[in-house]
Amino acid sequence: MIPSWWQHTTQHHPQREQDARSIRESWDILDQSVTSISGKKQNTTIASTSTNKSVQIHTLSNTINVMLIAWIQQTSLVDYPDKIACIVFTPGCNLRCRFCHNPALVLPWLIAATEPIPNDVFFNFLEQRKWLIDAVVISWWEPTLQSDLIDFCRTIKEKWFLVKLDTNGRDPTIVTSLLEQKLIDYIAMDSKIDHAQRLTLLQSKEHIHPYQQTMDILIHDNHGCDYEFRTTLMKPYHTRENFVAMLRLIQWAKNYYLQTYRPETTLDPDFDGVALTYDEMKEFQTLAQDYVQKCMIRY
Numbered sequence: 001m002i003p004s005w006w007q008h009t010t011q012h013h014p015q016r017e018q019d020a021r022s023i024r025e026s027w028d029i030l031d032q033s034v035t036s037i038s039g040k041k042q043n044t045t046i047a048s049t050s051t052n053k054s055v056q057i058h059t060l061s062n063t064i065n066v067m068l069i070a071w072i073q074q075t076s077l078v079d080y081p082d083k084i085a086c087i088v089f090t091p092g093c094n095l096r097c098r099f100c101h102n103p104a105l106v107l108p109w110l111i112a113a114t115e116p117i118p119n120d121v122f123f124n125f126l127e128q129r130k131w132l133i134d135a136v137v138i139s140w141w142e143p144t145l146q147s148d149l150i151d152f153c154r155t156i157k158e159k160w161f162l163v164k165l166d167t168n169g170r171d172p173t174i175v176t177s178l179l180e181q182k183l184i185d186y187i188a189m190d191s192k193i194d195h196a197q198r199l200t201l202l203q204s205k206e207h208i209h210p211y212q213q214t215m216d217i218l219i220h221d222n223h224g225c226d227y228e229f230r231t232t233l234m235k236p237y238h239t240r241e242n243f244v245a246m247l248r249l250i251q252w253a254k255n256y257y258l259q260t261y262r263p264e265t266t267l268d269p270d271f272d273g274v275a276l277t278y279d280e281m282k283e284f285q286t287l288a289q290d291y292v293q294k295c296m297i298r299y
C-alpha cells in the first residue's frame, strides 16, 4: 500500500497527483514482491534484494520531484569531520544488509509508517540555524535513490552550507554529477565486504560493478572533494583474508574508518554478528595501513 505521506506530498499539485496515481500501482507491485520474497511481512523478516525490486524502488522515487525526508537530526558533532552539522535522513534503500540497524527506513512496509517532513519545513529550520551549524549531512538510507537529490544539494549550497553525502555507492553517475557541479564537499561511502561475501551479508544480487566504479571515482577522479570509506567490522564475517580482499578495492584511498558494530537492532533479527574488541580493531587497522593513506577507528 502506498504510504500516506506520499499522498500528503502530492496535495494541491495536479502533476504530482498524476505522478502519485502512476506510482501507486508500482508501490503495490513492490509491496507484493517483498511480501512474497520474505513470506513474513509482519515480523520484518529479511527480504532478498532482487535487481527487479531495486529498479522499482528507483522508479518510485523518480516519479516524485521532491526530496523525501524521514527525519532530521538537528545537531551532530561527529558526522562531518571538524564541523557542526545537522543530518537529513532519507527513506528507502536498494540493499538489505542483514546488520542494518535501522530497518524502519529500509523495509517498504515500515517506511510506510513514517510521516515525512516537508522540504520547506527543513529549509526554514536551516535558515534559523544559519549561525549555528556549518554543514548538512544527507544520510541513509540511500540518498541517491532520491530523484531530487541534485537540486536539494544545490539549494543547500546556495544557502552557504557545506554538504556531505553518505552513500552505499550504488549510483556512480549521480556521484559524478554532484562532484562535477561542486555540490558536495565531503562524501562517505560504505565499503562493506569483498565480492565473495555480498550475497551472504548484504543479501544483494546486484552486480558489484557500479559500487566499484563509485570507489574508483572517489579515489581517482574526485574533483577535489574530500572523502572517506568506512567499514563496520563484525565477527565472524570479517576475517583477515576477506578484509584484505576488500582493502584491495579501495587501495590508495585517502581516509578509511573502521567502525564498531552495534547489535541492538538488526534488519535480520537472526543476524549473529558480534562486535570486535578495540584490540581486534587495532589489528585490522594495522592491516589497512598498508593499503590506504590514513586508517582511523571509530569505536
Ligand code: SF4
Binding pocket: 093, 094, 095, 096, 097, 099, 100, 101, 102, 106, 140, 141, 142, 168
Ligand atoms: S546498512 Fe546501509 S546500505 Fe545496508 S540496508 Fe541499511 S541503509 Fe541500506
